Amino acid sequence: MEDLQAVALFNQILLLTKQGRIPWEPTVSDALVAAIKGKRSLLLIPYTSTDSWGNEHGGRA
Numbered sequence: 001m002e003d004l005q006a007v008a009l010f011n012q013i014l015l016l017t018k019q020g021r022i023p024w025e026p027t028v029s030d031a032l033v034a035a036i037k038g039k040r041s042l043l044l045i046p047y048t049s050t051d052s053w054g055n056e057h058g059g060r061a
Contacts, residue, residue: 013042 016022022042024032032044047058 013022017024022034022036024034024044027033027043030046034042036042048056049058050056
């Protein structure tokens with residue numbers, strides 16, 4: 001079951017990113033960070049999962 005507030009937040013962040021209004025910066029640890037109005041920060045970390053065979057899915061291609 002999806003969380004409608006989380007989906008709305010994601011869509012808003014995506015829209016602002018596409019408009020160039022969120023200044024994403026790369027970090028040393030393969031993540032992205034953005035300051036929001038100097039009060040908050042967003043951190044995007046690549047997601048990777050490993051199946052029972054040891055194959056990684058998600059993250060960087």
